[in-house]
Amino acid sequence: MTKTKQVNSPLKTYSSSRIRGIVVSIFASLLRYVFLIAFSYILLYPLIYILTHAFRAGVDTTDPTVVWIPKNLSWEPMQKAIELMDLPNSLFSTLKFEVVSAIISTATCGVAAYGMARFQFKGRAILNVILILTILIPASIVLIPNYMNFYDFNPFGIVHLIEDIFKTDLNTSLLNTVWTFWLPALTGVGIRAGFYIYIYMQFYKGLPKELEEAAWVDGCGPWMTYLRIVVPSSGVSVLTVFMLSVIWHWNDYYNALMYISDGTTMAVNLSNFVSALKLFDGTAGTLTTDAPMSACLIFLLPVLIMYICLQKRFITSIASTGIVG
DSSP states (O other): OOOOOOOOOHHHHHHHHHHHHHHHHHHHHHHHHHHHHHHHHHHHHHHHHHHHHHTBOHHHHTOTTOSSSOSSBOSHHHHHHHHHTTHHHHHHHIIIIIIHHHHHHHHHHHHHHHHHHHOOOTTHHHHHHHHHHHHHSOGGGGHHHHHHHHHTOOGGGHHHHHHHHHTOOOOOOOTTSTHHHHHHHHTTOSTTHHHHHHHHHHHHTTSOHHHHHHHHHTTOOHHHHIIIIITTTOHHHHHHHHHHHHHHHHTOOHHHHHHOSSSOOHHHHHHTHHHHHHHHHSSOGGGTTHHHHHHHHHHHHHHHHHHHHHHHHHHHHHHHHTOOO
């Protein structure tokens, strides 16, 4: 008997491979959506929890049938949070100490980064090493030395020299003043200043030097070149540094706790909120879950509004400055 060979049809082979590709594509898309939904839930869970508890009535706190959506809405937790956080005074202190420092740091770090990115001078390599160290070393390590420095502020021994000459005692403590926050920001060594300088440097290195050379030909010095050419061209990096600076200063707890005893910031009041609630009521009561969530919402709201308003430009600026990881 003669054996006949079975030849596969090209159309059948093409159809099977196409179906296999469609199945693989659908499966990959399904996995991608599952991952994105799960990851989004992990990120949004704290915010959802805060929102569902911030306006929950005390009756719903003890109701086992209420898990996410409250049956009864109440303004009482929010009122208690505003009162215990001393919102008007703490908000003013946060703006005065932290937000102003963030704005100052945004400006001064840009100047320092421009000098390190564009000019060649002796000791530049050492400054770059110091810059990296300021990023790597935790701020808590230098917190006590900074406190002692501000407690007895004596730059270069000048104050003690004046005291010895005139036989007087000068009170040079900077504690409980804005200078404990503004002075480091003015000198480019404030909160996360090394990271801001690094961001600026990465952006300045990508700017065409021809623009600055043209300004020099027209008679502009370094300062005028920076203010008229570099700053207008650095909008994306300025926005990146400004938002990061505001967020880190807004969340600052250790510096505010160490340097300020009168008129504490919102971060300090939030950290002490549960203790203040127990002292106020004599016991944690039914508001131990809801009032703290209301306080967290009050604390997060300004930063969330700022991010929502600047979200599109911020994402564009992150891509332009090359921040990864």
